Amino acid sequence: MRNKNIALSSLLLAVSLVLSYLEGFIPFPVPGFKLGLANIAILVALYTMGPLCAFVICILKCLFSSLFSFGITAFLFSLAGGLLSLFVMIFLKKYFSRSVSIYGVSIAGAAFHNLGQIIIASVIMETSLYTTYLPILLLLSVISGAVTSVIARASIKAVNASKGT
């Protein structure tokens, strides 16, 4: 069981890195907006192995993906967004699992991912950027959160099926 989790964790880390690298090539008219496809891997980890594995994958993903791109600012950005969204998702899954399914968890995660990045951007720029970008980012995060949750749900089914054998 433990070995299986280690194997699955490293697989999900690899998936999240590839997804976050690939989505850099998808052009978007809104500055700073990402689809958040890497959140699929985090969601799968959270739902199949629990918060700790998801946390480790999230930290490592931020670390490695900023190595691919450019430096410490990128690392702070992805870490702030990633951790804030992960904590919200863990919280919702733990305390509201009766009324909130993976769809809501994913949408809330996407929204807080954007919020975390805007907070860091505002801190770095020493200016309030909340009203400038957040409305459109929140709107888009509902859509992207819904899309990622559908994909994650299908993946979780497959993972659980393979665990049973």
Added chain:
Amino acid sequence: MKPRRGDYFIVLIVLISALLLAFFSRASDEPAVVTVMIDGKTAQSFSLPHIGEYEFSGNGYSCVVELDEMKARVKECDCPDGDCVSVGWLEKCGDRAVCLPARIIVCMEGNGGIDAVVY
């Protein structure tokens, strides 16, 4: 699996906060001043109308800011993401072009400076 009640609730909360934020950022006055900020400090302000091109640099990158009568934009920038250029023309009060790598902000302001700052 069908979405549960809490899912709709979360969507509603996110959409309402987006609407509220959009409402607060709504522009009211005519733009009067274009301010270029580097590292959170005002580097230069231009009273509108104004025509010209100016170069600013910060954090190892440089941006060309173009002003054309009542509007302004980041015309060129050598930053890696290019988000500041893709924003395009700033025309309304409160519009901003932000270049995170260079830490440069170009913003449109009314007569009273920034009229609403929400923290």
